[in-house]
Amino acid sequence: MNTAVILAAIKKHVALDEAEANFLAEQLIPKKLKPGELIEESGEMTKFMIYVNSGCLMTYYTDKDGTDHVIQFATTGWWTGDLHSLQKKVPSIYSTRALVESEILLLPKVSLELVLEKYLKFERYFRIIFQNALVVSQQRIIHSYASTAEERYLHFSEKYSNLEQYVPLKYIASYLGITPEFLSKIRRKLMEK
């Protein structure tokens, strides 16, 4: 089981002794995902948080018309999953699937609670993780309100240049909040320059 990656990542935020590291490692359930494989489906109860060891997953919301809206791409080192469903025990509104062959670690709800209860240091770790995620989420709101689609695409290309290689453009369009057709127009316009 490969928990070296996650433990190293955690240690960038909080110092862990051997007992703490081992205890967490024991709770994690490794899993491999094939491209396109669904790990969590909307309508079901979320049972765990997902840590991406390698590869890339996307989390998306399906609206009443059946249109998907990508709300997050999670690459190596990111957590994903539906926190609201996990905590409030309501059916999830998100689905999560792998975009490429991926290795993930699952942290079940009870394990999370156990870890947090036993070693308060993990509270600090998740406080920092959620705090950072909140900052990113708020910056995304600003971007979606204060920038044009073209600006948002340029910003995305710059920030996630590696993603653009293997993520289908239609999902990138969805993440940017536009249609694939309009993304096409933007890309052509930029090529012509």
Place this chain on the structure above:
Amino acid sequence: MNTAVILAAIKKHVALDEAEANFLAEQLIPKKLKPGELIEESGEMTKFMIYVNSGCLMTYYTDKDGTDHVIQFATTGWWTGDLHSLQKKVPSIYSTRALVESEILLLPKVSLELVLEKYLKFERYFRIIFQNALVVSQQRIIHSYASTAEERYLHFSEKYSNLEQYVPLKYIASYLGITPEFLSKIRRKLMEK
């Protein structure tokens, strides 16, 4: 000094003994704000987190054209401020001002760090606060992508019906990501029904 409100709110999430409660209370700096008063300005370093004891503040981002974009209304019981600036010591991109007469409590950066260091229990409290804020922030992203302006306005009116009484419509329009003119049109259309 009125710290009863915040301590009661915290105790809904974590149990505090007297020492912990007093220690936090000592760090908080109470302040009264007049309507329109600015408590934090973009471009400056954020020096504290802000807890709203009573009243209502708004946090907004001013874009390159000078247009303001409201990213949060903080009413009684909410935390606000620029987390990114606070932690990374970069100038804030947000401004925060009172919309009505308000009472706030300031938690300076050093005090926050001290509190978190001394009593890990506060890590849990802020982990929960940030986790909830993250959920709300992500739901707002979904709304802005999957709903029309009219739907967003109806949702807002329902969820923050009290706010609509005293918050100028132009700020509500800004929060919804539309122009005041278009909000006017929406409101008229809804009245006619």
Place this chain on the structure above:
DNA sequence: GAATGTTCTTGAACTAGGTTAAGTTCTGGT
């Protein structure tokens, strides 16, 4: 209570981005 500045509304002209539908190019499976 007139004067002045905001906020809110109206309407006409405009544009960023959506829709529909058809055509290409890419891909994976047999």
Place this chain on the structure above:
DNA sequence: ACCAGAACTTAACCTAGTTCAAGAACATTC
């Protein structure tokens, strides 16, 4: 090597929301 299906593009037309400019309704101050 071929086929089927998915991903991507193109183009014509459509619409939600913007812009600009002017006026109406409120506040606030002297």
